[in-house]
Amino acid sequence: MNYWLVKSEPEEFGYDDLEKAEKSMWEGVRNYQARNNLRAMAEGDQVLFYHSRQGLEIVGIAKVVTEAYPDPTAEKGDWSVVDLAPVRRLKQAVSLQEIKSREELEELGLVRNPRLSVMPIPDEAYQLILKMGGE
DNA sequence: GCCAACGTTGGC
DNA sequence: GCCAACGTTGGC
Numbered sequence: 636m637n638y639w640l641v642k643s644e645p646e647e648f649g650y651d652d653l654e655k656a657e658k659s660m661w662e663g664v665r666n667y668q669a670r671n672n673l674r675a676m677a678e679g680d681q682v683l684f685y686h687s688r689q690g691l692e693i694v695g696i697a698k699v700v701t702e703a704y705p706d707p708t709a710e711k712g713d714w715s716v717v718d719l720a721p722v723r724r725l726k727q728a729v730s731l732q733e734i735k736s737r738e739e740l741e742e743l744g745l746v747r748n749p750r751l752s753v754m755p756i757p758d759e760a761y762q763l764i765l766k767m768g769g770e
Numbered sequence: 771g772c773c774a775a776c777g778t779t780g781g782c
Numbered sequence: 783g784c785c786a787a788c789g790t791t792g793g794c
Contacts, residue, residue, distance in 0.1 A: 642779095642780085687779080687780055688779085749779085749780060749787085750779050750789085
């Protein structure tokens with residue numbers, strides 16, 4: 636299984652919206668690197684859900700329920716979406732500050748390229764973040 | 771194919 | 783709300 640992280644502004648679509656929706660098409664990614672990451676996701680992969688702009692913390696875990704398919708909201712170009720479903724909230728959200736303060740997480744995409752909206756998370760980093768989240 | 775200009779993202 | 787960093791666009 637692979638691990639990922641997606642970012643969303645809670646005002647636009649936060650983790651509570653995902654819980655309410657039960658399942659959500661992850662639409663609107665218009666960055667090639669992020670798109671390629673979407674395409675690399677497999678059904679069942681786990682996805683950390685990060686709140687950008689407001690919150691600045693990882694609030695919960697989602698999972699991939701449908702692998703990449705063409706983005707129906709794309710008017711032109713070759714874009715993809717996956718379907719995500721909520722798994723559970725972290726007992727405590729893991730803030731960007733905490734992540735930045737961890738030497739082991741220095742290489743994380745979230746720190747190195749804060750503008751990438753879909754990124755892979757190495758196994759060890761994933762486990763550490765869950766631990767930081769009180770799991 | 772280079773690079774300046776522009777648009778967008780997201781931390782602060 | 784500002785602005786730095788990054789990606790994309792388009793003129794040459």
